[in-house]
Amino acid sequence: MASDIRADGEAAGLIEGRPSYGDLSREIAGVSLGTRRPRFFWLGFAFFFLLALLFLFSVTWLLAIGIGTLGLNIPLAWGVPITNTVWWIGIGHAGTLISAILLLLRQKWRNSINRFAEAMTLFAASIAGLFPILHLGRPWFAYWLLPLPVTHMPWPQWRSPLTWDFFAIATYLTVSLVFWYMGLIPDLATFRDRAKSRGQQIVYGVLALGWRGSVFHWARYEEAYYLVAALATPLVVSVHSVISLDFTVAITPGYHSTIFPPYFVAGALYSGFAMVLTIAVPLRSAFRLENVITEKHLDNGAKVMLASGAIVAYAYVNEAFYAWYSGDEVHRYAMWARAFGPYAPTFWVMIAANIGSLVPLSFGAVRRRPWVLFAIALVINLGMWLERYIIVVSSLARDYLPSTWDTTTPTWTDYGLIFGSIGLFFALMFLLVRLLPLITIYEVAELAHEEEAEAAP
Amino acid sequence: MSDQQEQHGLLAVFDEPEALERAVERLRGRGFTALDAFTPFPVEGLAEKLGYRRSRVPLLVLIGGIVGFASVFWLEAWSVLVNYPINVGGRPLFSWPAFIIPAFEGGILGGSLCGLFGMLALNRLPKLYHPVFNAPSFSLARDDRFALLVMSHDPLYDRTKLRRLFRDLGARAIEEVAP
Amino acid sequence: MSATDDAGPNRRDVLKLMGASLALAGLTACHPARQIVPYVRQPEDVIPGRKSYYATTLAIDGFGFGVLAESHEGRPTKIEGNPHHPASLGAADAILQASVLGLYDPNRAQTPTRDGVPAGYDAFLAEVATLRGSLAKDWGRSLAVLIGPETSPTLASQLAALRAQFPEMQLYRHAPLATPEADAASQAVFGRASSPLYHFDRAKVILSLDGDFLGEGGGKLAYARQFADARRVTGTSSSMSRLYAFASTPTLTSAKADHSRRLRASAMGTVLTAIADRLDGRPTNSDPMESKLLDAIAIDLRQAGPNALVIAGSRLDTATQAAAHRLNARLGAVGHTIDLLPPLGIASDAPDLHALADAIGAGKVDALLILGHDPVFTAPGDVDLAAAVKRVGFSAYWGPYADGTANACRWHIPAAHALEGWSDALGFDGTPSIVQPLIEPLHGGRTMHDVLVAFLGELDKNGRDLVRARWSTLDDQSWAQALKSGVIDAPKPTFLMPSVTATNATPTSPSSAPSLELNLVPDLYFRDGAFAPNTWLAELPRPLSRMVWGNAVEMSPATAKRLMVDTGDVVEITIGSRSIELPVAIEPNQADDTLTVPLGYGRLAGGAPVVGTSAYGLRKQNAAWQLPVTGVRKTGARQKPITIHGNFDTEGRDIIRTAALADFAKDPAVLARNKQPEPAPDDRLFPAWDNPEEAWGMVIDTGSCIGCMACVSACQAENNSPVVGPEQVALGREMHWLRVDRYETGDADAPQTHFQPVPCMQCENAPCEEVCPVNATVHTHDGLNAQVYNRCVGTRYCSQNCPYKVRRFNWLQYQDFSEDSPLSALMNPNVTVRERGVMEKCTYCVQRISAARIDAQDGNRPIRDGEVVTACQQTCPTHAITFGNLNDPRSAVRRAKAEPHNYVLLAELNTRPRTSYLADIRNSNGDADG
């Protein structure tokens, strides 16, 4: 794959109009340091900031009144919060995939999108990490999941997938942070040297740790960077697999299925890349980065969506097949109820969104039309959220003993958490765009240099 | 000899990575050893040309990974076997398959932390003050500045000869770096 | 749940406070520095920290049930049945279990009121004293006393004494649940009113027509025991009595029947006619249903002869009940499976509410004393008692709540709870027993005897003196014995040996049956409304309708279709000129063209929540139970009845196992036929944990379970389970640790109803434990699936992974942790009161196990079989629950597990539950089903 991208890199290049050195970094850094700041930037930020406040309010309400303010009961003891966790973690995964796996695969086209993809990972994973804590009955005891040497408690229960989650998400956050910061160091140095005011110089200077671009440093830096990427790759796969174990380990029909780990990872990429495009398309047009984030990038992103989406679709079929093949009446019924039971409408919307979107995606013409892609991405984001909701809720609604069957619907607190978390996420993205290089300067520069080298002879 | 006290070295700045590479090859050919080059982005193979040997970063990462995995696994085993054995769902106390997952995450964590801090340590970073920053035309601000530094403690170090040499190599700027 | 040490908040609480302040509210239960208060003079029989039991009596519909009340440092916290009392036999029903809540009910009236204004009891006494003076002039002609259904001998003697003082006084009796039809029928057949006494231990074949002997009446507990004992299946060789039931609306009895059919009340008579015809070999004219069944019944009855028993519901029309009596007489059952007692109620022949209203209207009443039972609420629609009472010069009402009657009367004297005062009562078989107080009246309430004392002018007498005086025949020793055992050793009333008159009169089946008839039935728990303020009972699911926190009009699916209504549609039911509005509930086993509305709802009682809608207004004189419906109108409003676990369909899963006795005796494997294969005992991935000591286990006999819900109520009382209220229940958040599921099997037209109590299964391979991240639910050495509340953080993963869904979660702060909480004294001190955000579940009553173990250890001996009795097991009237040590080869539970019809719920999951079930074996008659 690497080669052919480079091959048609001429036609629809990864950097268009081949600017000379210096311009690139000016252009990119200009987004943050420069004075170019469109009005809609502030409008957008204000909008999402208000949503973030809604999140804060919902959380406060939740903690004050209790978990009972959510649409939960027995048997449906999990609902929107867990759905949000899985969804956000999934979104985070695209970031790591782009930054780590595509790096290892030498996919040059990653370079101009990996920085904000990594940031996306950080924010998404942090938000995802919030929900399991918020939806505890007694959140103030969340620290009991830590192995702490205190006088009043036994250790965590290591067999519980939730304990695994705790370790997986914590590790994932830390490693993402490490990886993101490593990638940032050289650019921080650039910012330090570009900064006009003394204050900026000091801040960026300290953060850059005195990076001076020594060739020896670069050598060790790249070694470390690739190694961490190599570690992040199994990690990202493991994290969503562990998340999926929350369900797989449980004996609830509709949960208890061995295909969940790969199925969840594929779903993560699907929704994650949808989110990448949701951000990338407005971003490039807003800051006129069309020559850095080119249609080639969007096209490749769409291709990944197409692939992972196909796997997800296959997983749907597979799930139904296993339920039938198992011969277990309870599992069969759970699957049947998923499609024709109390949550049937949600299910079919989910199918339409996730599988329906694959049709347009398979046309190159569509993939190269940014705003169409943007629309499709939004649909897929919705569809993937619904998928998690269906898995979490509809399975519980129809389990072993018919007398216990019940249903539930989200309350306004639930919706506050969903949309509030989205607001928080984008508000953070806006801040990031303001403060840090949202595109890796040195990598793009390196890429530009290589393309020139190739064009030279 | 007196140079060493009053200056850190001589810096030449080129516009093109290729020019820098040519300069490096030339100086190494002349037998210079105390060289350092500064580029806004990694330039493949340049480090080796400057006599760079494989670093110990991979070893550190490996150690970090092993330590992380082992310590978490040990904590799990110790807590269920020694500290507080509890019958949980009739499962065996030592449920090692379940224990592997947190241990694995611990390994990844240890490895990547060692990756970051190992790299910084080997690079002697953070180092906010460095003489090379004193050179007026040294800057990572633009990605068309490729600098070569000859340090004054190099036995072959000779200010005037070097200036001439750099000029021949087409340096856009040649500056003496204060210590 | 949390506590602080007296050294200020410790770290845990600080963190918690941080959590709370983050939540902008200090919601947590932090006590101030703890203090302890010793006695000044230590009572002889009280050891702080040890519970003690006292024998006393509680009354339902006037019938006495002997109970043992558990007391902690003088606080009654729990009711158990009194094994020595014939009406209880050690069991208690849901109402008795819940009555302890009535004691601490904050909505009880707390002070006497005069015209609604708080007034001292002395003022009342003074007023009564002057009143006595004026009454004495005309021999009490203008004094009227209205009593309810009472059996207290002390009350009887007091009334006699009152009549001695005021010979002309008028005595009225209002029993909302009275059944004059029954008395009339007995009058017609036996020549005098009488109340029947059944012997199910002798009955081989029972035919019940709307007769719910398992769910109603003073004998229900004893009958349930006899019935269950006569039908218990041990091994494959056992004999069972056979029960045929016809029901207009399903009852516990019809649910347990071997053959039950839906039949409207007005058609019951025709069944008896058809059977009588068959017995006499008379050619039968018209059969109300498939004659094959009737043939089978007739043959069975003839064969059984004196061992047959025909029961007609006491609310059916006189002719039908008379026919039932005649059938019994004809079969020779009278005196064998059925005995006749003189009516037990005091002044059961006294004039009723209509007479009182007329007397007041005629100005014959100047002074009125109402002894309880809120007659204003229970009065039929054609009596405006409130208005009448207001016309009386002096009116006094003795009752526990500031209810409608209290508001109508000048004086309201708060009644003491039965656990607060002295009295006595008769059991269903006439056994007298004493009501003795366990605690001083919390709100200074008075017993009805105290009130009558005022009217008698014997103010020096206290309750104990009165009761003792009534039983002066007892010497001090047998009196002490009576107090101890809870039963008075007095000669029982002798049975009547009636001569049957006019055997061969066939019932006149109502020729013009209305197109739609309304059955009024007393609510299983609220009864006439006396227990309506009790929130435990309000939230306890009705066994069949599963309804809580409200009533509805029940109808069959066909009828609903005909009326074009569906569940939740609010309809207006019109009877003549009166009408009520109620939501519709569909009941598959309901007879067509029959609407059923339970009474006892919609009662206003102090601050207690008003639950449901009252249907008393539809009643008229001589039309109390079956009313012809004038019209049913759909109002358009919707109000879904709140139900718990309302799905009766097993979806063909192996949840309920049932078989006909004959088939089962031939081959026990018939139960497990074409079920999923079960894992072998050694079929496990990892070695089992062996424990040399106790291994607690439970067996629940679905055949014996009559679904009375006593176990659920007992569990709530024992384990401090909160009441969550209608909104939370509607969301599916009820907190009962034990539920009793209802399932329907068999053909759709005449299905069999099964009850399945589901507590925590205490799985050996507990799925819940494996997934708890903080070790909050773990196993103990003796196989309990322990839930550690103080360790729980509330991930709810355990419930997710529980295939039986027996775990309950405190979604909100359901418990009142405030120091001055009125219910704090009710709490069982040996069970943690759970905080918001904590998971909880059945623990096999671990506190009782611990108590037994500690006793055993103090005695340095092993725990004996039967020494540990769970709350549900102890209260079960039919001994459907067996509990004990599986490692003890001689234990009862071990024997039960060895039964061929023992099975495990969802065995295919290999969770290895310690709780297992005995299949529901029915003694079906192969010839009955065509």
Add this chain to the structure above:
Amino acid sequence: MPQVFGPRANGLLLFILVGLVFAGGVAAVVGIVVLRSDWNRATFFAVAQPVPFSHAHHVGELGLDCRYCHTGVETSASAGLPATEVCMTCHSQLFTDQKMLEPVRESFASGIPIVWNRVNDVPDYVYFNHAVHVNHGVPCEACHGRVDEMPLTWRQKPLTMEWCLSCHRDPAPNLRPLNAVFAMNWSPKGDPRQQGEALINLMHIDPKNLTDCYVCHR
């Protein structure tokens, strides 16, 4: 001219970073230690009482048996506090004019009990049973310390879960023959552990079952 920092910046930054790491480590260690310290468990602080009752006097000097006042200790979960009348059995004759004893006389006269402040307390969700402990050779001293040396009563032991478990896991060294349970300052002849093991067998104590959660939490 990119030089932003002076030469001293390097040392400063290094110092700060190392300092932070070090501080974190110290904080962790201190936390773990303080958690187990007497200060955190508020032991050794005499609690103010309405009557300055001295165990040192009544037990240490007069040699009253614990059970004389704490009557429930052998039969009930709670040892129980003496009723006022118990105090008055002696103090109706002794120190009748003591100001200090006024609350006792007042309570006896008025029938209003004396309100004492708890010294040894465990959270509500911990179900401690005195009887089963004293009947199995756990001496009062094991949890309450040398009350015979307490002029005013304070808590001697931390009463943390960890502390309870330490004995439930290995009761042997703390056990005494039943006749020595109420003795103060008693030491066994020979090895306490050996004797403890003997008692464990004698009284059928099964230490491996004493760590079940429901032993203390219900």
